[in-house]
Amino acid sequence: MNTATPAKTQPSAAATADLKTQTRAWPSMARQVTSWLDQPLVTAMVRHSAIEDALAALHPMLSLSQVRARVVSITVETPDTKTFVLQANAHWQGARSGQFVRLQQEINGKRVERVYSLSALTEPCHLAITVKRHTDGLVSQHLHATLKAGDVVTISQAAGDFCLPESTEQKTLPKKILLLSAGSGITPVMAMLRSLREQHYTGSVAFVHMCRNAQDLIFAAELEHLQAQMLNLQLVTHFSQAQGRLDAKALTALLPDLADYATWMCGPSGWMDSMHAHWQQQLPNATLHSERFGSAPTLLVIEGAAATIACTTTGATFTTQGADNLLVHAERAGLAPKHGCRMGICASCQCTKTSGTVQNLITGELSSAPNETIRLCISAARSDLTLAL
Numbered sequence: 001m002n003t004a005t006p007a008k009t010q011p012s013a014a015a016t017a018d019l020k021t022q023t024r025a026w027p028s029m030a031r032q033v034t035s036w037l038d039q040p041l042v043t044a045m046v047r048h049s050a051i052e053d054a055l056a057a058l059h060p061m062l063s064l065s066q067v068r069a070r071v072v073s074i075t076v077e078t079p080d081t082k083t084f085v086l087q088a089n090a091h092w093q094g095a096r097s098g099q100f101v102r103l104q105q106e107i108n109g110k111r112v113e114r115v116y117s118l119s120a121l122t123e124p125c126h127l128a129i130t131v132k133r134h135t136d137g138l139v140s141q142h143l144h145a146t147l148k149a150g151d152v153v154t155i156s157q158a159a160g161d162f163c164l165p166e167s168t169e170q171k172t173l174p175k176k177i178l179l180l181s182a183g184s185g186i187t188p189v190m191a192m193l194r195s196l197r198e199q200h201y202t203g204s205v206a207f208v209h210m211c212r213n214a215q216d217l218i219f220a221a222e223l224e225h226l227q228a229q230m231l232n233l234q235l236v237t238h239f240s241q242a243q244g245r246l247d248a249k250a251l252t253a254l255l256p257d258l259a260d261y262a263t264w265m266c267g268p269s270g271w272m273d274s275m276h277a278h279w280q281q282q283l284p285n286a287t288l289h290s291e292r293f294g295s296a297p298t299l300l301v302i303e304g305a306a307a308t309i310a311c312t313t314t315g316a317t318f319t320t321q322g323a324d325n326l327l328v329h330a331e332r333a334g335l336a337p338k339h340g341c342r343m344g345i346c347a348s349c350q351c352t353k354t355s356g357t358v359q360n361l362i363t364g365e366l367s368s369a370p371n372e373t374i375r376l377c378i379s380a381a382r383s384d385l386t387l388a389l
């Protein structure tokens with residue numbers, strides 16, 4: 001195993017002390033200010049966003065409601081992967097291992113958002129994300145090139161249901177747990193492994209990870225350390241360059257009792273599809289939880305009739321025709337709805353449909369219920385719509 005000590009950059013002591021001061025008194029004050037701002041008369045006179053802008057100018061960690069997080073340290077895990085340890089302000093409501101956050105960045109004057117799993121959760125307001133740099137990737141390149149210790153980023157509250165049962169439910173944890181990952185998919189399952197160690201989980205844990213070679217092994221040193229600490233951990237690293245792709249046959253050879261494990265799996269789409277097929281065909285009764293980092297699931301391609309979409313928040317109107325989802329149509333019309341994964345996972349693009357019929361492009365389900373929450377990226381209009389957008 002690669003045991004090279006990862007490079008680390010640390011923030012100044014002043015930055016850390018400054019942060020502590022920011023996070024102590026702020027939440028109750030922010031709640032008071034927010035409730036004052038919610039008074040109808042005040043709402044009519046003061047724009048919420050103007051206050052947010054003023055607070056950000058005063059100090060980047062200050063916000064009425066948003067989670068702001070300062071980069072505490074950066075670890076270079078592999079040639080193309082870095083871990084950013086963040087300390088969040090007091091709006092952070094905590095997370096379960098396996099969940100993700102949406103991280104906002106302003107790049108070339110445009111606000112963009114991407115989804116990152118939490119790779120570690122330590123003290124109450126400490127969290128980490130581990131980002132692989134994609135060659136043509138807008139946000140991953142930007143984070144690698146520009147983010148430094150002391151910088152402040154805006155993140156969402158944690159979301160997602162790819163999690164281990166709550167730590168208080170130790171008794172309900174399965175007796176055998178398989179954490180299965182490939183490439184950067186290691187991040188959420190690493191958080192789970194750390195959490196199992198902290199809970200003193202006594203069942204059997206198999207941690208099976210595939211990457212290209214030893215150089216590409218993220219968290220190499222810590223995995224080795226955990227292996228020495230956790231006698232119930234079976235750690236397997238599979239290097240595809242030398243051993244070929246880790247397929248279901250190779251996995252079964254490693255774990256002949258695979259059917260007895262509850263599995264949490266994360267990795268690129270193509271690899272996950274083949275693993276899913278194995279579980280469906282060979283292990284239909286075994287528990288499998290999974291999360292994809294890669295491209296979107298295959299969405300239904302159904303030609304829709306022309307529809308007019310009225311947006312009640314912005315007052316905009318746009319039309320749709322063809323098979324694309326509402327997010328794409330809104331963007332084509334010059335709107336910039338919030339979005340993250342573009343695959344129906346992260347809920348960033350969620351909005352209320354006040355009226356009309358939409359079709360879910362993953363399930364094919366048609367829905368005409370008024371005031372329902374829809375995800376723009378996996379919904380298509382099947383009639384004129386009114387959206388709170």
Ligand SMILES: Cc1cc2nc3c(=O)[nH]c(=O)nc-3n(C[C@H](O)[C@H](O)[C@H](O)COP(=O)(O)OP(=O)(O)OC[C@H]3O[C@@H](n4cnc5c(N)ncnc54)[C@H](O)[C@@H]3O)c2cc1C
Pocket residue numbers: 100114115116117118129130131132133134136137138139140141184187188268291292293294295341345
């Ligand atoms: C639930 C969830 C959790 C995630 N957690 C992590 C994480 O912990 N660490 C991490 O590094 N990434 C994670 N991702 C992926 C991350 O959200 C971004 O997609 C990734 O950082 C690329 O963004 P970008 O702006 O650099 O690339 P973009 O500018 O969006 O895309 C550039 C090119 O890269 C391709 N591409 C984009 N994303 C991927 C991908 N994930 N795999 C393969 N090709 C891709 C695109 O097709 C495009 O050709 C997660 C995604 C999801 C949905």
Ligand code: FES
Pocket residue numbers: 338339340341342343344345346347348349350375376377378
């Ligand atoms: S952008 Fe993530 S659910 Fe739509």
